Structures are given as structure tokens and as C-alpha cells.
Amino acid sequence: MPRIILHLDLDAFFCAVEELRDPSLRGKPFAVGGRPDERGVVASCSYAARRFGVRSAMPMSRALRLCPGLLVISHHRGNYSELSDQVMQRLCDLSPLVEQISIDEAFVDISDLHEDIRAIAVRLQKRVNDELGLPCSVGWPQTSWSPRSPPRWARRLPRKGCRPTL
Numbered sequence: 001m002p003r004i005i006l007h008l009d010l011d012a013f014f015c016a017v018e019e020l021r022d023p024s025l026r027g028k029p030f031a032v033g034g035r036p037d038e039r040g041v042v043a044s045c046s047y048a049a050r051r052f053g054v055r056s057a058m059p060m061s062r063a064l065r066l067c068p069g070l071l072v073i074s075h076h077r078g079n080y081s082e083l084s085d086q087v088m089q090r091l092c093d094l095s096p097l098v099e100q101i102s103i104d105e106a107f108v109d110i111s112d113l114h115e116d117i118r119a120i121a122v123r124l125q126k127r128v129n130d131e132l133g134l135p136c137s138v139g140w141p142q143t144s145w146s147p148r149s150p151p152r153w154a155r156r157l158p159r160k161g162c163r164p165t166l
Contacts, residue, residue: 001064006138006139007106007137008119008124008137008138010136011088011135012046013044013134015031016135017083017134018032019046020078020134028071029049030072031063031075035072036059040058041059054066055065081118084103084104084156087134091106091108095110097118103127121138
């Protein structure tokens, strides 16, 4: 029997953590990353900044040219690690078979759970959002060639306090 692997990806993770630290950032164009005068790059940017064409891995100086009102936020690595660990613990609550591939992404093998895959994915997504305030995408491969392509319904869950839309 084939294994059932869920993929969890925390959406705009560094920005989501910064919004938890400072709620006044919500809805504003901002980027987490290095200083533009020191050849810094964008590690993550808010969805408001993306509307101006700002993207991750872009030089911060270019991001500021694209979005002159962009707020540049320095890294708070300890906060990111702490919240990432809390997310990974929730995956471990589902199954001991967890493979973290980055600070904001992981795979969890749910083959031994005898529940509907979609229900497990929605419950996990809602738990991360409700308990930690972090938006995430949770999906599973439709084929062996698409392990990182969640279905469209699983891509975005509204922030804490909003009801999930499926």
C-alpha cells in the first residue's frame, strides 16, 4: 500500500511571525531581511509588498525601489525557531514520522491514521492557525511527481479568528 504523506508549508512564515510580534504590521507592505545599505536581501515579504512586485531573495535595495514605503524588519531568529518547533510538535502529535526540510516546511507520514486525508489536513491547518496564529498550506501529492503541490483548497487559510473557507 502506498504511503500517505502530507506536506505542510508555513505561508510567508517570517512575516507571519513578525505580525504576531507587532500586529500593526498587518496589511502593510513590509519585508524581513537584511539592510539595503549592506547588500541585504528579502528573506520574506508580506502579501501587501508582493502586490508591488517584491519577492523573496530579491536585493532589499531593489525591493525599496519597487515599493518606496516598504518597511524593512530585521530578523528575530529566536522567535522563528521557537514557533517552528511548536509547529513541528503538532506534526509529531499526528505521527512520529516527520521530516522537517526547512524552518517552515515539513512532511508527515499519516499512513497509519485511518481517517479521511482531507479531514486530517484541514484539522492540522486549522490547529496551526488557531493555536499559533500562523497561516499554512497543507496538501498531499495527487501523483508521485507532485509531492509539493497542495490542492487549491488547501493553499490558504485565513488568519486566526477567521473561519476556514473550503
